[in-house]
C-alpha cells in the first residue's frame with residue numbers, strides 16, 4: 001500500500017467505524033472492565049470499536065480468529081455488554097484507526113513473554129488450572145501462553161508428525177484437529193520441540209506410549225503449573241495421576257506396601273521410559289527390593305527389614321512369591 005492510500009484507508013475506515021462505535025457504545029452498558037484497563041490510563045467505553053471495525057484492514061487475522069472459541073464470546077449471554085473480540089487482547093482500537101497509528105494498538109511483537117501472558121491471565125487466572133501459572137517452571141523461565149497457544153490460526157502444516165515414530169498422523173490430518181485448545185502444534189511435538197531429551201526416553205524399550213499417540217504429556221503434567229514438583233498432576237497418595245489409569249494399584253489395601261503411599265510410584269518406576277522391564281529403575285527386581293530391604297532384622301533400625309529368608313537362587317525373583325507388590329487385601333507379605 002502506498003502511504004497515501006494507507007492514510008486514505010485509515011481515514012475512511014476511521015469515519016465508518018467511528019459512527020459504528022458511537023451507535024454500539026450508546027446502547028451498551030459496560031458492566032465489566034476489560035483486561036486492558038491497566039494499559040490505558042483511564043478506561044473509556046468509547047475507545048472500543050468492536051471486531052467488525054478491524055475486518056477490512058486485517059482480513060486474515062479476522063478470518064482466522066472467527067474460528068476460535070474466543071470469537072464466540074459475543075454470542076454468549078453472560079458476555080453481553082462486555083468487551084469481546086479483538087480488543088480483549090489488543091486493547092481499544094479507536095485511536096489506532098483514527099490516527100492511523102500502528103503504535104496505538106497493543107502488538108504482541110513488542111510484548112515480553114510475561115506481559116503477553118498477563119493479557120491472557122486477565123481472564124484466565126481465576127479459572128481452574130491457570131491460577132497457578134505464575135508458580136510454574138514455565139512462567140519462571142519466560143515461557144508464556146503464546147509459546148504454546150496461537151490466538152489466531154495454528155499453522156496446520158506444522159502439525160504433521162515429525163517424530164521418528166509414527167505419531168497419530170491420522171489425527172493430525174483430521175479437519176480442525178490442529179486447533180484443539182488453540183495449540184500451535186499438537187502434543188507431544190509441542191512439548192518435545194523444547195524438551196528434546198524426552199523423545200529419547202519415550203523411545204526406550206519399555207515406555208508409555210506417548211509417541212504412538214495413546215497418551216499425552218499433559219495426562220501427567222500440568223503445562224500451566226501447579227504445586228507439585230516437576231509440574232506433575234500427581235500428588236503422592238490417592239489422587240496420583242498414575243492412578244487415573246492404573247486404578248488397581250490404589251487399593252485400599254488391608255496391607256499396604258509403605259513406599260507406594262509415602263514415596264509414590266517413582267520410588268520404583270521411571271515415568272517416561274526405561275531399558276528395564278516394567279519401567280523399573282533397576283534392571284533386576286531383587287536389586288530394587290534390596291536397595292531398601294538390606295538391613296538385618298535385629299538391628300532395630302527404622303529402615304524396613306531385610307528378608308529373614310536367604311537370598312539364594314530360589315529367592316532371587318522376589319515377585320515370584322511377593323506377587324501383590326503394590327499392596328494386598330489378605331497377605332501381610334503380599335503373596336496374593
Ligand code: HEC
Nearest residue numbers: 009010013049053054057086087090093097102105106107
Ligand atoms: C484502516 C485500516 C485499519 C483498521 C480499521 C485497523 N488497522 Fe490495525 N493496522 C493497520 C495498518 C496499516 C497497520 C500496520 C501494518 C504493518 O505495519 O504491517 C496496523 C497494525 C496493527 C497491529 C500490529 C501493530 C504492529 O506494531 O505491528 C495490530 C495488532 C492491529 N493493527 C490491530 C488492529 C485491531 C485490533 C483493529 C480493530 C480494532 C485494527 N487493527 C484496525 C490498519 C488498520
Ligand code: HEC
Nearest residue numbers: 051054058061062065085086089107108109146150151152
Ligand atoms: C486472545 C487474544 C487475541 C485476540 C482476541 C485477537 N488477537 Fe490478534 N494477536 C494475538 C497474539 C497473541 C498475536 C501474536 C501472534 C500470535 O501469537 O499468534 C496477535 C497478532 C495479531 C496481528 C499481527 C501483529 C502482531 O501483533 O503480531 C494482528 C494484525 C492482529 N493480531 C489483529 C487482530 C484482530 C483484527 C483481531 C480480531 C479479529 C485479533 N487480533 C484478536 C492475540 C489476540
Ligand code: HEC
Nearest residue numbers: 035069070088089119120122123145146149151180181182
Ligand atoms: C476477555 C477474556 C479473555 C482473554 C483476554 C483471553 N481469553 Fe482465552 N478464553 C476466554 C473464555 C471465556 C474462554 C472459554 C470459551 C468457551 O468456553 O468456549 C476461553 C478459552 C480459551 C482456550 C480454550 C480454547 C478451546 O478451544 O477450548 C484457550 C486455549 C485460551 N482461551 C487461551 C487464551 C490465551 C492464550 C489468551 C491470551 C493470548 C487468552 N485466552 C485470552 C476468555 C479470554
Ligand code: HEC
Nearest residue numbers: 117120121124130133138143144145148181187218223224
Ligand atoms: C507449555 C505449553 C503451554 C503454556 C505455556 C500454556 N498452555 Fe494452555 N494448554 C496447553 C496444553 C498442552 C493444553 C491442552 C491440554 C489438554 O489437551 O487437555 C492447554 C489447554 C489450555 C486451555 C483449555 C483448558 C481446558 O480445560 O479446556 C486453556 C484455557 C489454556 N490452555 C490457556 C492458557 C493460558 C491462559 C496460558 C498462559 C497463562 C497457557 N494456556 C499457557 C499448553 C500450554
Ligand code: HEC
Nearest residue numbers: 137138141143147190191194195217218221223229230231
Ligand atoms: C517454548 C519451549 C517450551 C515448550 C513448548 C514446553 N516447555 Fe516445558 N519447560 C521449558 C523450560 C525452558 C522449562 C524450565 C527449564 C527446564 O526445566 O527445562 C520447562 C519446564 C518444564 C517442566 C518442569 C521441569 C522441572 O524440572 O521442574 C515440565 C514438567 C515441563 N516443562 C513440561 C512441558 C510439557 C508437558 C509441555 C507441553 C505441553 C512443555 N513443557 C512445553 C520450555 C518449554
Ligand code: HEC
Nearest residue numbers: 188191192195198208210216217220221230232266271272
Ligand atoms: C506417565 C506420566 C508421564 C508422562 C506421559 C510424561 N511425564 Fe514427564 N514426568 C513424569 C513424572 C512423574 C516426572 C517426575 C520424575 C521425577 O521426579 O524423577 C516427570 C518429569 C518430567 C520432566 C523433568 C525431568 C527432569 O529430569 O527433571 C520433564 C521436563 C518432563 N517430565 C517432560 C515431559 C514431556 C515433554 C512429556 C511428553 C513428551 C512427558 N513429560 C510425559 C510423568 C510423565
Ligand code: HEC
Nearest residue numbers: 206207208209215219241242244245265269271277278279
Ligand atoms: C493416561 C493413562 C496412563 C497414565 C496417566 C499412566 N499410565 Fe502407566 N500405562 C498406561 C498404559 C495404557 C500402559 C500399558 C500399555 C503399554 O504401554 O504397553 C501402562 C503401562 C505402565 C507400566 C508397565 C510397563 C510395562 O512394561 O509393562 C508401568 C510400570 C506404568 N505404566 C507406571 C505408571 C506410572 C508410574 C504412572 C504415573 C507416573 C503411570 N503409569 C501413568 C497408561 C497410563
Ligand code: HEC
Nearest residue numbers: 242243246249259260264265267268269278285319325326
Ligand atoms: C516398591 C516398589 C514399587 C512401587 C512404589 C510401585 N511399583 Fe509398580 N511394580 C513394582 C514391581 C517390582 C513391578 C514388577 C512386578 C513383576 O515382577 O511382575 C511393578 C509392576 C507394575 C506394573 C505392571 C504390572 C502390573 O501389575 O500391572 C504397573 C502398571 C505398575 N507397577 C504401576 C505402578 C503404579 C501406578 C505405582 C504407584 C501407585 C507403582 N507401580 C508403585 C514395584 C513398585
Ligand code: HEC
Nearest residue numbers: 258259267285288289292304305318319322325332333334
Ligand atoms: C523404596 C523402598 C522400598 C522398596 C524399593 C521396596 N520396599 Fe518393601 N517395604 C518398604 C517399607 C518402608 C516397608 C514397611 C516396613 C515396616 O513397616 O517395617 C516395606 C514392607 C515390605 C514387606 C512387608 C513385610 C514387612 O517387613 O513389613 C514386604 C514383604 C516387602 N516390603 C517386600 C518388598 C519386595 C519384594 C520389594 C521389591 C519388589 C520391595 N519390598 C521393595 C520399603 C521398600
Ligand code: HEC
Nearest residue numbers: 286289293305306307308309314315316317318320321333
Ligand atoms: C520362594 C518364595 C519367596 C521369594 C522368592 C522371596 N521371598 Fe520374601 N518371604 C517369603 C516368605 C515365606 C516370607 C515370610 C512370610 C511370613 O513371615 O509369613 C518372606 C518374608 C519377606 C519379608 C518380610 C520380612 C521377613 O523376613 O519376615 C521381606 C521384606 C521379604 N520377604 C523380601 C524379599 C525380597 C527382597 C526377595 C527377593 C530378593 C524375596 N523376599 C523373595 C518368601 C519368598
